[in-house]
Amino acid sequence: MDINLHNVYKIHLVSLNMFTEKYRPKEFADVKGQEKIIPRLKSFVEHKNMPHLLLTGPAGIGKTTLALIIAKKTFGDDWNHNFLELNASDERGIDVVRVKVKDFARTKSIKNVPFKIIYLDECDSLTKDAQQALRRTMETYSNSCRFILSCNYSSKIIDPIQSRCSVFRFRPLSEENVSEMIDKIIASEGLECNAAAKKAIYEVSEGDARRVANILQSCASVSKDITEDSVYEIVSAAKPKEIAEVLAFSVAGDFVKARDLLLNTMLKHGLSGIDVIKQIQKEVVDFEIDNKQKLDMIARCGDIEFRLVEGSDEFIQLEALLASFAK
Ligand SMILES: Nc1ncnc2c1ncn2[C@@H]1O[C@H](COP(=O)(O)OP(=O)(O)O)[C@@H](O)[C@H]1O
Ligand SMILES: [Mg+2]
CATH class of the missing domain: 1.10.8.60 (Helicase, Ruva Protein; domain 3)
Structure with a gap:
């Protein structure tokens, strides 16, 4: 088989050059937003003392980035030996996590810091039983390790873990x-x-x-x-303007024009029904129309989104939505 080494090399270079890694903030000051969180994390680092942390919020807003900054600032050049990053969803169960934590906790941290840090990503993918096991692990090693847990939804984390952690709620960037x-x-x-x-x-x-x-x-x-x-x-999304036009036609009662434009927009951008319904919902909020009608439209969007998620035919559902707006 002919393996093209040139391509292999290129792929490697591309992954090194990912903007996400290249521009991952290295200092607290480079992290955008999260203004309420950063001063508190900084003070943990300054005092070389911290509780277990639970970082919660949607993807891509700095949870892992800040955990890495904490580790690098706390341990300096030695950070790699004192920081363990695990992912709860791909470590195939809490048992693997437990073994890795045990191994990691066996050796001592550097002299001037009394703990090592374990970062456990996607904790909300753990079952309740697995979370109970995690809680026991946290207790067993709490003398020598601090846990930084991260999740999208704190409501999925059991109370006994939440109460052992300082909880930090991250916000999407403005x-x-x-x-x-x-x-x-x-x-x-x-x-x-x-x-x-x-x-x-x-x-x-x-x-x-x-x-x-x-x-x-x-x-x-x-x-x-x-x-x-x-x-x-x-991103193959429709421009807000295109969706706003679809809305304008349908509210004006021109169902056929609205439907044709929507169909065109979906085909042009390769959009799914769910993509479209999210954008329609957004546009309705900004649409100039009386409040009661707006509320009705928003409620209709919710119904249709539910049906699409359940697997209904997307064109029929979207047509029904436009028809209801046209009425
Ligand atoms: N608050 C932020 N300020 C600047 N860049 C950020 C911020 N949050 C995330 N990023 C960028 O997004 C990438 C992923 O962020 P990450 O911290 O891994 O997200 P998550 O919250 O999902 O853990 C980073 O490498 C960085 O490029
Ligand atoms: Mg992350």
Whole structure:
């Protein structure tokens, strides 16, 4: 078989050059948003003393990044030997986690810090029983280890774990945060990105910084000049304007035009029914229409989204939605 070493090498280079890693903040000051959280984490590092932590919030907003910064600042050059990163969902069960923690906790931490740090990502994927086992593990090693747990939903974490941790709720980045992030990356990469394109990136990223970095990198691979169109092209989302037009037609009672435009938009961008319903929902909120009608429309979106998730035919459901708006 002909293995193309050149390609293997290229893939390796690409992964090294991922914007997400290249622009992962290395200092507290580089982390965007999370203003309420950072001063407290900083003070843990300054005092070389911290409780167990539970970092909670959606993906791509700095949970892993801040855990790494804490480790690097606490342990300095030795951080690698004093920090263990595990993922609860791919370590195939809590037993593997337990063995790894046991091994890791056996050796002492560096002299001036009385603990090592274990970062356990995606804790909300653990069953309740597995979480009970994790709680016991945390207790067994609490003299020598601090746990930083991370999850998307703190409600999925059992109370006995929550009560043993300081809980930090991370927020999606604001439009200003995203804009600053974009400015930094485009300056360093020699890219152009106008205000409309920035707004588009913010809209489609929903404040997820990992997505921001990935969208920028995808756009940059096509052209150094990033535009609103190239952003929507890359994420294959309909432009808000297109969806707003669909809404305008349907509310004006022109069901046929609304349906045709929606169909066109979906085909052009390769959108699924769920993608579309989310965007319609967003546009309805901003739509100029009386409040009662708006509330009805939002409720209808919720119904249709539920049916789509349950597997109903997406065109029939979306048509029904537009028809109900047209009435
Ligand atoms: N608050 C932030 N400020 C700047 N960049 C961020 C921030 N959060 C995430 N990023 C970017 O997104 C990437 C993924 O972030 P990460 O901390 O791993 O997310 P998660 O919250 O899912 O653990 C980082 O490598 C970095 O490029
Ligand atoms: Mg993470």
